[in-house]
Amino acid sequence: MIEPFLALPVVDHPAAAARFNADEARTDWHDRSIWHAREKRDLAARAVPEWEALREAASQIKVHTLSRLDEYLAAFEAKAAANGIHVHWAKDAGEHNRIVGDLLDRHGARRIVKSKSMLTEECRLNPYLEARGIEVVDTDLGERIVQLRGEPPSHLVAPAIHVKKEEIGALFHERLGTLEGATDPQYLTEAARQDLRARFLAADAALTGVNFAVAETGGFVVVTNEGNADLGVHLAPLHIACMGLEKIIPKAEHLGVFLRLLARSATGQALSVYTSHFHRPRAGQQMHLVLVDNGRSTHLGRADFRSALKCIRCGACLNTCPVYRRSGGHSYGSTIPGPIGAILTPGLGLEKYRSLPFASTLCGSCSDVCPVKIDIPRQLYAWRQIIARQGHQTAGKRWAVRMAGTVLAQPALYRLLGRLLRWALRTLPRRLIYHRRNVWGRHREVPEAPRQSFHAWYTRHRTKR
Amino acid sequence: MNVGLFVPCYIDQFYPGVAVATLRLLEGLGCRVAYPTDQTCCGQPLANAGFEGESRGAMQLFVRNFEGCDYVVAPSASCVLHVRAHYGTLEQTAAVRHVRERTFELCQFLTDVLQVGRLAAAFPHRVGLHESCHGLRGLRLGQASEIHGPDFSKVRRLLRLVEGIELVALDRPDECCGFGGTFAVGEEAVSVKMGRDRLQDHLAHGAEVITGTDMSCLMHLDGLIRRRKLPLRVLHVAEILSGGAP
Numbered sequence: 001m002i003e004p005f006l007a008l009p010v011v012d013h014p015a016a017a018a019r020f021n022a023d024e025a026r027t028d029w030h031d032r033s034i035w036h037a038r039e040k041r042d043l044a045a046r047a048v049p050e051w052e053a054l055r056e057a058a059s060q061i062k063v064h065t066l067s068r069l070d071e072y073l074a075a076f077e078a079k080a081a082a083n084g085i086h087v088h089w090a091k092d093a094g095e096h097n098r099i100v101g102d103l104l105d106r107h108g109a110r111r112i113v114k115s116k117s118m119l120t121e122e123c124r125l126n127p128y129l130e131a132r133g134i135e136v137v138d139t140d141l142g143e144r145i146v147q148l149r150g151e152p153p154s155h156l157v158a159p160a161i162h163v164k165k166e167e168i169g170a171l172f173h174e175r176l177g178t179l180e181g182a183t184d185p186q187y188l189t190e191a192a193r194q195d196l197r198a199r200f201l202a203a204d205a206a207l208t209g210v211n212f213a214v215a216e217t218g219g220f221v222v223v224t225n226e227g228n229a230d231l232g233v234h235l236a237p238l239h240i241a242c243m244g245l246e247k248i249i250p251k252a253e254h255l256g257v258f259l260r261l262l263a264r265s266a267t268g269q270a271l272s273v274y275t276s277h278f279h280r281p282r283a284g285q286q287m288h289l290v291l292v293d294n295g296r297s298t299h300l301g302r303a304d305f306r307s308a309l310k311c312i313r314c315g316a317c318l319n320t321c322p323v324y325r326r327s328g329g330h331s332y333g334s335t336i337p338g339p340i341g342a343i344l345t346p347g348l349g350l351e352k353y354r355s356l357p358f359a360s361t362l363c364g365s366c367s368d369v370c371p372v373k374i375d376i377p378r379q380l381y382a383w384r385q386i387i388a389r390q391g392h393q394t395a396g397k398r399w400a401v402r403m404a405g406t407v408l409a410q411p412a413l414y415r416l417l418g419r420l421l422r423w424a425l426r427t428l429p430r431r432l433i434y435h436r437r438n439v440w441g442r443h444r445e446v447p448e449a450p451r452q453s454f455h456a457w458y459t460r461h462r463t464k465r
Numbered sequence: 466m467n468v469g470l471f472v473p474c475y476i477d478q479f480y481p482g483v484a485v486a487t488l489r490l491l492e493g494l495g496c497r498v499a500y501p502t503d504q505t506c507c508g509q510p511l512a513n514a515g516f517e518g519e520s521r522g523a524m525q526l527f528v529r530n531f532e533g534c535d536y537v538v539a540p541s542a543s544c545v546l547h548v549r550a551h552y553g554t555l556e557q558t559a560a561v562r563h564v565r566e567r568t569f570e571l572c573q574f575l576t577d578v579l580q581v582g583r584l585a586a587a588f589p590h591r592v593g594l595h596e597s598c599h600g601l602r603g604l605r606l607g608q609a610s611e612i613h614g615p616d617f618s619k620v621r622r623l624l625r626l627v628e629g630i631e632l633v634a635l636d637r638p639d640e641c642c643g644f645g646g647t648f649a650v651g652e653e654a655v656s657v658k659m660g661r662d663r664l665q666d667h668l669a670h671g672a673e674v675i676t677g678t679d680m681s682c683l684m685h686l687d688g689l690i691r692r693r694k695l696p697l698r699v700l701h702v703a704e705i706l707s708g709g710a711p
Contacts, residue, residue, distance in 0.1 A: 361646075
């Protein structure tokens with residue numbers, strides 16, 4: 001099991017989020033631009049009367065598929081092979097990267113174009129191939145921007161949502177020779193398009209991700225807004241598609257459920273601009289598909305967390321999450337950020353990712369917006385229990401919690417300590433209350449402490465009747 | 466009917482007026498209300514932090530306190546949700562099952578059990594309703610903005626029974642305030658920012674008062690209001706519905 005960020009230190013989401021919030025104007029901008037996607041999603045969803053029924057159908061199809069994943073994968077492999085697609089199995093990221101690298105070597109491919117794929121991000125394919133002397137160009141505009149910046153995507157469908165157009169202008173000026181100070185999106189996009197066009201034409205191979213693979217037909221579907229997957233695949237003599245095991249659906253008719261949900265949930269579009277169905281290589285082309293496990297079958301074995309594999313990577317839970325919008329995708333330190341990342345990633349390394357299930361107020365918006373109805377808050381809660389049980393909390397916190405547990409089980413002790421606390425808050429000088437370790441009090445007043453609790457009021461006014 | 470009043474720990478200690486308002490409201494509507502005096506806390510603060518096991522004593526105490534009541538009513542959606550959703554980890558005795566099924570948030574109880582259609586209360590102010598997440602999406606006290614379906618809100622319906630009240634519309638009608646229990650200190654930066662943004666929404670629409678079903682959210686918002694001396698105040702919905710709010 002390899003997760004690219006595993007080698008890095010323990011993720012400290014609160015610290016990263018605090019750094020993000022140091023620039024409040026930028027945090028506001030980030031929040032507003034992503035909230036806009038949520039608003040567009042709401043409009044698109046409300047235009048579909050059967051929206052909730054679609055969500056339920058999608059959820060049930062995924063639950064069913066996950067319950068027979070082995071059967072559907074085998075059926076898919078047989079059909080795909082019969083269609084002329086070469087199917088490969090990779091147990092982890094390393095195997096996936098080797099398979100892709102060897103295929104490229106065998107075809108003498110030195111320059112490749114890649115459309116958007118979170119799986120290849122997860123497997124850290126780009127640095128692997130570059131180390132083997134292969135030039136990889138990400139062709140999705142957002143992916144291209146983060147590739148040129150040398151950083152991972154911060155969002156599942158909008159990889160460069162954290163970058164301002166002024167910063168893109170400066171980046172393109174330096175890397176693509178656009179006019180200094182240019183910020184017009186149309187102009188900058190055109191510059192990227194011209195730069196990419198030459199790379200498409202020169203590519204020896206095209207890599208794509210997979211949104212859905214259909215067991216019944218052995219075909220797969222790739223969804224983009226820019227047509228970059230199609231352009232790459234139709235020009236290059238070699239097409240390699242990489243997919244996680246959970247992308248399988250049983251029948252072609254199920255696409256009618258998922259495609260209606262996907263774009264609406266992601267961007268508020270009725271349908272993505274390009275929905276491309278691949279079934280077999282064209283004459284003279286080779287088509288390969290790499291099925292990647294990389295921890296997924298282990299996750300499938302975790303009954304409490306299995307349903308996270310229903311995810312279709314629409315990003316709606318990111319867009320709606322008040323924490324994600326105010327902490328940015330990079331604060332999660334994992335390939336999949338946001339609420340879905342916070343329940344998928346802990347399975348890859350509890351010690352390292354222990355702060356992620358706590359990066360939530362359990363507000364539940366993610367679950368209500370999710371097109372496949374993943375119960376994210378319940379899973380966050382369940383991860384918290386495991387993290388605490390396995391001792392991934394500080395000794396101080398464990399001690400405090402044990403004390404609190406004792407106090408709350410003994411009413412007389414609880415009342416005594418409550419009275420003491422209120423007395424202290426009323427009596428102590430302000431500087432002793434608002435000391436450095438009172439995190440609540442950095443930006444908030446503590447509640448005013450009344451002289452009597454409700455218990456005392458009740459005893460005085462009601463029990464003596 | 467015999468109603469047990471559950472007063473969450475932080476309301477008992479810091480907001481006794483909210484509990485008094487709840488008690489008077491229920492009594493005014495004809496309920497016989499008992500307050501088991503040996504109650505403490507539902508255990509949620511520990512459990513949400515990952516320490517469900519350590520909260521077991523508090524959970525068992527809660528069940529012992531309330532197993533004899535026909536209904537348990539609390540002025541807190543979050544605590545009620547915890548009892549209903551997470552007491553599943555206790556052995557499901559008849560007492561535990563009874564308490565889980567019969568514990569109600571105040572507005573839920575007024576709507577679903579008492580079916581209140583009139584209130585003797587007036588509150589001539591501009592009020593912003595903070596839809597607490599655990600009430601809205603946990604107990605389904607209203608239609609969440611994410612869900613495609615008929616609009617309803619048990620809390621808003623009750624507030625509309627109050628004479629003179631003016632409920633303001635918000636840009637984001639049900640975004641979280643950022644309290645989140647230990648989240649408020651564990652993720653302090655985001656928590657504070659979320660709270661500020663909620664306040665800004667209420668201020669921009671001319672609210673004088675923010676109300677809601679959960680004093681915990683309001684405690685967080687009030688902490689920000691008082692520190693920044695904003696022209697806003699918070700009141701628990703029980704204080705408005707009981708007619709006792711100034």
